Amino acid sequence: MNYITVRGVAIGLGIPKICVPVTEASGGDIVKQAGAAAPKADLIEWRADAFEDVFSKASVNHVLKELRTAVGQRPLLFTFRTEAEGGAKIDVDDYIALGEAAVESGCVDLIDVEMDRGEKAVLRLIDKAHERGVFVVGSYHDFSKTPSEEEMFSRLETAAKGGADILKLAVMPEDMNDVLRLLSVTYKASGVFEKPLITMSMGAMGSISRVCGEYFGSAVTFGQSGAASAPGQFKAASLYHALGFLHRQASEIGPDTKLAGGHIFLTGFMGTGKTSVAYALSKKTGLPVIEMDETIVRREGRSIPEIFEKDGEKYFRRVETDLLREISGDRKETFIVSCGGGAVLSEENVGMMKKKGRVILLTADPETVFSRIGGDTGRPNLKNRNTVEDMAALMAQREAKYRAAADHIIETDHKDMDQIASEILQVLSGQEALC
Numbered sequence: 001m002n003y004i005t006v007r008g009v010a011i012g013l014g015i016p017k018i019c020v021p022v023t024e025a026s027g028g029d030i031v032k033q034a035g036a037a038a039p040k041a042d043l044i045e046w047r048a049d050a051f052e053d054v055f056s057k058a059s060v061n062h063v064l065k066e067l068r069t070a071v072g073q074r075p076l077l078f079t080f081r082t083e084a085e086g087g088a089k090i091d092v093d094d095y096i097a098l099g100e101a102a103v104e105s106g107c108v109d110l111i112d113v114e115m116d117r118g119e120k121a122v123l124r125l126i127d128k129a130h131e132r133g134v135f136v137v138g139s140y141h142d143f144s145k146t147p148s149e150e151e152m153f154s155r156l157e158t159a160a161k162g163g164a165d166i167l168k169l170a171v172m173p174e175d176m177n178d179v180l181r182l183l184s185v186t187y188k189a190s191g192v193f194e195k196p197l198i199t200m201s202m203g204a205m206g207s208i209s210r211v212c213g214e215y216f217g218s219a220v221t222f223g224q225s226g227a228a229s230a231p232g233q234f235k236a237a238s239l240y241h242a243l244g245f246l247h248r249q250a251s252e253i254g255p256d257t258k259l260a261g262g263h264i265f266l267t268g269f270m271g272t273g274k275t276s277v278a279y280a281l282s283k284k285t286g287l288p289v290i291e292m293d294e295t296i297v298r299r300e301g302r303s304i305p306e307i308f309e310k311d312g313e314k315y316f317r318r319v320e321t322d323l324l325r326e327i328s329g330d331r332k333e334t335f336i337v338s339c340g341g342g343a344v345l346s347e348e349n350v351g352m353m354k355k356k357g358r359v360i361l362l363t364a365d366p367e368t369v370f371s372r373i374g375g376d377t378g379r380p381n382l383k384n385r386n387t388v389e390d391m392a393a394l395m396a397q398r399e400a401k402y403r404a405a406a407d408h409i410i411e412t413d414h415k416d417m418d419q420i421a422s423e424i425l426q427v428l429s430g431q432e433a434l435c
């Protein structure tokens, strides 16, 4: 698996996620900047090295609490960037203590850990973060040059071996060949490490690396809403449009595939793997993916839990049907459509899917689903469904509709994504009987 889900944001799948750094100096301004940035950001990063009172634990904790409220359901990343890597002066003990305090505050979802800050201390901080359920971005920055490909690769490897959940590399190019080398390492590493990457070539020369992550394997890109936190950053709003444009271009090029029969709609209960399998299938076929939930989140500028909370499930279902109508319009291309788990509950939706393609139902036992997504906060229909029995009950309630809509059924228990994708291709090319 080369993606992780943080508060419902799949880091490593589909369009790169936009992380907006908060760079203000005073507590009040920090919270204001974070609140203003939230709508266009998938993640918010607090650059604590810019905070004027960062050496007071009480002040840091106070700001963290307020930030948690200001960013709502957005994942919050805590970063103290040291002077050696483009930030502020701090000694190693203070760096680790500050990181530990952030992790213990219960307010952050991710922490940036510079892998160069001393092996033992860094590994301790990573362990502590994991004990508290906080994801670790293991980072390395070089503001003066682009190291050799071997060195860049080995930096990522050190972060992976150290237990980081996301591997980050930011380097400075001296010419376009350096940019190419960074992209090349990114592409190679994305096929080797089973963890999402964040890489960038900084400065104006490296700008291209900040928008092409979907193609080369960088999962997150940093966009400014106030001051840039590193050279070459785009404004978050421009990034949002650029990423959408490049993503759409991929869809508009049109597939080169022998598959006939229209779009491939992946349906099934939450956690059966629709989203993951869609991307695995895309790798095999070259067909573009439309991830319905992700598309809705982008357009609405808020997470699914936020949509449910503010406007209710009915509203979400309307938006879902509108999107399906768009997908099912007159288009030359074939898409792999990763549906939300409730999409087939509406007859109108099923009608559109059947008319425009094949419906593949993914199934899994309640125990399997629970082991995959139990405790996930990104799926509002799982709220207060805390046991296998709760999930089984909702699954049973929906079962008939899932099956009635399906052209083919694929069981996913004890199979990996690659195997599931291959089975889908088999049934679609008629090597298996229709169910």
Ligand SMILES: Nc1ncnc2c1ncn2[C@@H]1O[C@H](COP(=O)(O)OP(=O)(O)O)[C@@H](O)[C@H]1O
Binding pocket: 001, 005, 268, 269, 270, 271, 272, 273, 274, 275, 276, 277, 341, 372, 373, 412, 415, 416, 417, 420
């Ligand atoms: N076949 C599988 N084997 C192991 N883990 C899986 C499998 N399919 C999905 N998962 C994991 O389950 C979680 C939910 O998968 P996801 O693709 O988001 O499902 P859905 O879109 O159907 O809700 C993810 O953490 C994913 O990595």
Ligand SMILES: O=C(O)C1=C[C@@H](OP(=O)(O)O)[C@@H](O)[C@H](O)C1
Binding pocket: 268, 269, 270, 271, 274, 275, 293, 304, 339, 340, 341, 342, 343, 378, 379, 380, 381
């Ligand atoms: O089953 C459902 O009611 C839902 C499933 C989710 O999609 P996934 O199945 O991909 O989690 C998402 O559309 C929304 O939270 C509602």
Ligand SMILES: [Mg+2]
Binding pocket: 274, 275, 276, 293, 338, 339, 340
């Ligand atoms: Mg999904």
